[in-house]
Amino acid sequence: xxxxxxxxxxxxxxxxxxxxxxxxxxxxxxxxxxxxxxxxxxxxxxxxxxxxxxxxxxxxxxxxxxxxxxxxxxxxxxxxxxxxxxxxxxxxxxxxxxxxxxxxxxxxxxxxxxxxxxxxxxxxxxxxxxxxxxxxxxxxxxxxxxxxxxxxxxxxxxxxxxxxxxxxxxxxxxxxxxxxxxxxxxxxxxxxxxxxxxxxxxxxxxxxxxxxxxxxxxxxxxxxxxxxxxxxxxxxxxxxxxxxxxxxxxxxxxxxxxxxxxxxxxxxxxxxxxxxxxxxxxxxxxxxxxxxxxxxxxxxxxxxxxxxxxxxxxxxxxxxxxxxxxxxxxxxxxxxxxxxxxxxxxxxxxxxxxxxxxxxxxxxxxxxxxxxxxxxxxxxxxxxxxxxxxxxxxxxxxxxxxxxxxxxxxxxxxxxxxxxxxxxxxxxxxxxxxxxxxxxxxxxxxxxxxxxxxxxxxxxxxxxx
RNA sequence: GGCGGCAUAGCCAAGUGGUAAGGCAGAGGUCUGCAAAACCUUUAUCCCCCAGUUCGAAUCUGGGUGCCGCCUCCA
Numbered sequence: 001x002x003x004x005x006x007x008x009x010x011x012x013x014x015x016x017x018x019x020x021x022x023x024x025x026x027x028x029x030x031x032x033x034x035x036x037x038x039x040x041x042x043x044x045x046x047x048x049x050x051x052x053x054x055x056x057x058x059x060x061x062x063x064x065x066x067x068x069x070x071x072x073x074x075x076x077x078x079x080x081x082x083x084x085x086x087x088x089x090x091x092x093x094x095x096x097x098x099x100x101x102x103x104x105x106x107x108x109x110x111x112x113x114x115x116x117x118x119x120x121x122x123x124x125x126x127x128x129x130x131x132x133x134x135x136x137x138x139x140x141x142x143x144x145x146x147x148x149x150x151x152x153x154x155x156x157x158x159x160x161x162x163x164x165x166x167x168x169x170x171x172x173x174x175x176x177x178x179x180x181x182x183x184x185x186x187x188x189x190x191x192x193x194x195x196x197x198x199x200x201x202x203x204x205x206x207x208x209x210x211x212x213x214x215x216x217x218x219x220x221x222x223x224x225x226x227x228x229x230x231x232x233x234x235x236x237x238x239x240x241x242x243x244x245x246x247x248x249x250x251x252x253x254x255x256x257x258x259x260x261x262x263x264x265x266x267x268x269x270x271x272x273x274x275x276x277x278x279x280x281x282x283x284x285x286x287x288x289x290x291x292x293x294x295x296x297x298x299x300x301x302x303x304x305x306x307x308x309x310x311x312x313x314x315x316x317x318x319x320x321x322x323x324x325x326x327x328x329x330x331x332x333x334x335x336x337x338x339x340x341x342x343x344x345x346x347x348x349x350x351x352x353x354x355x356x357x358x359x360x361x362x363x364x365x366x367x368x369x370x371x372x373x374x375x376x377x378x379x380x381x382x383x384x385x386x387x388x389x390x391x392x393x394x395x396x397x398x399x400x401x402x403x404x405x406x407x408x409x410x411x412x413x414x415x416x417x418x419x420x421x422x423x424x425x426x427x428x429x430x431x432x433x434x435x436x437x438x439x440x441x442x443x444x445x446x447x448x449x450x451x452x453x454x455x456x457x458x459x460x461x462x463x464x465x
Numbered sequence: 466g467g468c469g470g471c472a473u474a475g476c477c478a479a480g481u482g483g484u485a486a487g488g489c490a491g492a493g494g495u496c497u498g499c500a501a502a503a504c505c506u507u508u509a510u511c512c513c514c515c516a517g518u519u520c521g522a523a524u525c526u527g528g529g530u531g532c533c534g535c536c537u538c539c540a
Contacts, residue, residue: 318488
């Protein structure tokens, strides 16, 4: 079975056929770096990480681009709040984002452009839109003329009339712009800035780019007019991706992306986890309590287009399940051992795994295949178990699960308690005049580089040599 | 107000016409000095409600109820 992907644009599962042979051009909207990332962001990055890993596993050559939005009102506001320059804020949170992604075993993108590196390209983009009659200048701003793009609304599947009537009750932010915009649905390509505000010179005066513009521009400059996969969270469908389509397609007269993929949210008490609602858990926080693999397993248990309810109980359940995967993976032998036995079983697991992933990346089913492999490993002879475990690890890696066994990695605090216990046992031996045992303990610890110092009238002390 | 989505066991979650995957938790058992791990058995006569289509529906249609998302920054 070949790979099928659900396309938001057509609202159907479609056969995946890249534009150029086995080469896949893929772009997802990266973070706006003004704050720590939370579990919802983690889900998006993990989902698309698995998608690109699976594409590579399937033999595609992937060019994965993920941008960093390092210029935005939120960054500017944060900078004012922290009394820092916007660049400092952007850099700081770019680093924390990278740290989080690294911790979660999310592969870095092949290319990671920043908005500020593309200001001139964005200005060119806007100039072309104006020249083509798709944008207009008003009070130093430039707006996209939505009426000029007849397919507007095709991603969200809502007509311009629907959007306008929908907007009627959402006039709050539109009210102030009534004078400058031709239509409430028109959106800013370029926003004017005061002399002291962050900005760049442009043909329309000092200003800065609108948010939607950067993705269109970077895709054009880095990947080309049409790409294979464009992805992001489902809240980006409208207006962000709709606007990207409007900008790019009215200029290029060719589809911006062939397949549009959107992941669903992480919810807390049946509500979207988001910064504005204040109900978020940062990646940093969650990582203190749960391992990266646990978080990934928790997220991949649910299909990427269904919402996930965040609960500690569910995370703990994932932790228990993960532990079984890790224990079974310990049986893994080397590739050379894994040639003689169970080839029929290996082929079955492989086809089950691939069938699941080919069906719009059904990681829930793919994980159930992994558990089936665990059962087989635990009930087979060592030779068979070892080769199934070898493949188990292989598929786990496609899902970005490391299955790293940390069960023996104790921290120094625990080690100190273990030392207390050892010394207590030695003391008991001494009290029983069992000097053979007490000397054995001291000598063996010595060999490990741990020195024992008996203290008169107190517990023995120890130190690393 | 406009548009869209979801509703499956104690919890999480697959399944879109052929008679309910998987994980966690629970119960009983094997093993064990006792545990742990592992293994075996077991846990939804039924998929929010009502009506309809069909030989057959959790899956399709209509109605209802509840919840969520987007329309404003948002993964």
